[in-house]
Amino acid sequence: MVKFNKGLLAIATASLMLVGNAVAGPYDDYAGTTLVVNFPAHPHYDAVRKILPEFTKATGIEVEVDQLPYLKMRERQTLELSQDEGDYDLVAYVVFSKADYVYADQLENLARYFMNPKLSDPSYDANDLIDGYVYNIGFAGGDKGYLQGKTGSLFGIPYGSETSILGYRKDIFEKHNLKVPENYDELLDVACKVQELEPGMGGLSSRAASGHHAAHAFLLHLAPLGGRIFDDSWNPIVNNEAGVKAANALKTIIDCGPEGAASFGFGEALGSFLAGDTAMFLDTTVVAGQIDDPKKSKVVGKVGWALHPEGTRRGSQTGGFGIGIPKNAENKEAAFLLMQWLTSKTGDKLVALAGGNPSRFSTHEDAEVNAKFPHMKTFGEALQHADPDWRPIIPVWGKINADLGTTLSKVLTEGLDVQEALDGVAERTKAVMEEAGYYTWK
Amino acid sequence: MSTASLNRLTPYLFLAPAAVIMALALLYPLGYMVYGSFRDWDPSQSLGESTFVGLSNYVSIWGDPNFHESMAVTLKFAFTVVGIEMLIGVGLALLLDRKLRGMSILRTLFILPMMIAPVVVGLIWRYMYHPTLGVFNRSLKSVGMESVDWLSQHALLSVIIADIWQWTPFIFILSLAALQSLPQSALEASRIDGATGWQQIVYIKLPLMMPVLIVTGLLRLIDAFKVLEVILVMTEGGPGLSTEILALRISRTATEFRELGVAAAMSNFLLLLLLFFTIMMLSYNRWQEYRALKARRLIEEEL
């Protein structure tokens, strides 16, 4: 069933031999175990499913995958992780679930595993993992509770790391002699110009549908334009000048976007770029694989990549998924072995070649990966500007995010005034934070 | 056991399974919900672990503009849908109430939309409304007209149209049945008196059908409050809250915002609202029966 190209196969066999010769021991006790893992329906994890048979071949550990849309996955995990004994041995979680799970004491602290000589692979090279992602996705308890800091520790490992990047149609830009936008003024300018130059084509496709789609799109612009949701003492400042600017940018993008843009979720936004209906796409790096897939895309070979345009600062998003071991898992040690294998240098390279998003510096620089995916270098550069604080990862974020998303959708479709809308969000956010106890120490 | 005692026990034995299931899986949950609506309840807790918060869930939905909007959307959706469906359904029944060859085939085809899963209805319409792929915009374009942003600019309308497509046949079939069970004598008599088709409809058919129509309308109204899957698949409640009907709001509050207590309070509210409509319908039925009874007595007295 699994189709591999030659390069992939070569590495796979190489890694197999490596495992076979050097470390015959570590997997022996666990061969024959079946791990139940919960993954999101997401291109990176589709790639993961392609390489899982390699893991089974190398270790004898079977893996059963339960793949769900990521919001559904989160609902499912909320339930599973709260049981005394759960079904899942390994879960992939959305970045913002980190706060919930760690706070509810539902994820294993990884220290116990990395200090266990029988489990921990000495050649793992954790320093090769991209710092921003480790802190953003795997680390909890540091500054503000969710950033890097002296009080934190590791609960998960980034896997399927994404940042935002600008994809543009090289052919269109050349034809009209357009300059690839480097800052926000240029971006908005070009986005609206496209409509005039290419009738029927939208400028930039963005998500905008009510709920987390709209919120995500807004946050994407908020960080580079200098804004934040909270100031340092948790007061909502989303309605300040930068916030309004970001919302206006989003509105301009949607207004100059393709038909129906205001109802686009991520799937539709990407779909319209793939169908050649828009000239630009500013969202996660995860799409690269699909854009080059002739079965899905009409723009194969026509897309160039550039960094997320700069506002007052560079600030592309940090997103994606991490993998962690639930406290109530049955086969924690075998789960750790799978986790370690997936995020190891070999695993990371394999998944990159299968179309996933690597999380290691070395994979981004790897010659073979770059030969197959020339955009990998730009992506690697983008990662250096990734902003781990582009959205707060606190337990009440889900609620604030939902409110932000529906309110912004009203701005986009019902013409609600931007300032008024954000003032409303700020006010409600303040109430939520008050209730959650963030102002206790004032 | 003697036959006599078995006979005495029989009714209870026959009723027991149904009673147990209804109590366990319907009444108990509803009671549980009422209880839960007074508690601060997270999906990862069992109800026992949650804390009592009095009326605060009710207070919070009372002051929640999103809940108000969702309420407004629900009412707008339900009444528009039922109104239009009644108009079209009854109209079609009046039009098609004649002996046609193949009428039974026709009826079969008409009930197809309401037999298939709401999820499938949703996906069909989501496809048809698609800004570029959908048949509507393609047809508009092929005749040179501006395409319409169905699901973002006219989301509620689009959802309403889909529901009308699915449920008008229900009204149609019921009104047709009602029409065909009308007393032929009254129609004959009016025809002899020289009534035109219109006059027959307005003065005889519609008044005689009225009791059935009102019950049908109320049944549909209750069902319209239960619609969820079609809208979930088509718009997920968006854009904004423009199609977030109450049922969807409840489900989102429970699963996405993880506030079971608040969701329970909303559920209670919805239940009371529907109870009101149901009681209205039941009392209308009673009233009808009472009137019929009185009329019969009057006739008997005159005889």
Next chain:
Amino acid sequence: MAASTEKSQHPAFYAVVVMLVIMAVGPIALMFINSFKFDVDIISGTSGLLFMPTIQNYETALCDILPYEIDHLDFCALKFGGAFMNSLIIALVSTVLTLVIGCMAAYALVRFKFMGRDTVSGTTLMVRMVPPAVLLVPVFGLWNNEFCISKSSFLGGLIRDTFGGRGDVCLAGTHSGIILIYIAMNLPFVIWILQSFIVQVPRQLEEAARMDGAGPFQVFFKVVLPLIKPGLAAAAIFTFRIAWNEYLLASALSDRDTKTVPILIVNNMSEFNVEWGVIMATGVLLAIPPIIFTLFASRQIITGMTAGAVKG
């Protein structure tokens, strides 16, 4: 009515009828056609019937139960076959149980005059008005946390030993859990419909059987049941339809092994790339059983529907 039968109808009348048929069936036909198209054809808009038909979408959907390997797939993501089996088990079992239990209750209500028909129809309506969304919260809570058997108890241990799985044995995540709520949702309606059929069974028949020495159960199964077959058929179709089509409660109660088809479809709608062809194929597969019922038993369906309102 009679007047309009003999003279042939105005052509415009037929035009209206044809248009109505197209409107009713068109969207379903559209889904059917699209399910045989490649995504590329759907997207590029080769409209109408000019396309290369393919069963690839169905292969993708059914990859977990097809006996051969499918070339265009790297791995089987959808597992539609399993979900289809779950849907089938849940819908069939809940239909049969609802009918048996409902039948008995309806019989008792009619023959032993417990409650007046008014009380029953009132209760039926009350229950009919309860939206699944309202049941979501309590059922989720109860099925996950309260309706459980400790795994250390004898029965719980037995279940865990035979069926595997972890933790306490709860209703949530099992077929039984979903079946139970569907029975509860459908029972009142079934009782009510069957009641109106049982009332019409002549008492003398039953008494004659009882004279011949039949017990109450024999009377019920040998005399009454065969006579109310049309009512049973109507009730069965309605119960099956709800159990087959329901999404919300099933999605709250099922786990990875008990997912039903509607859940699968919704899960595949809202994600990264909407693969229209495959989704249409799953939609067609889900729609086929109800469509078959409708084609073969439309009379019973209409009976059930009209009984629902006209006699209300």
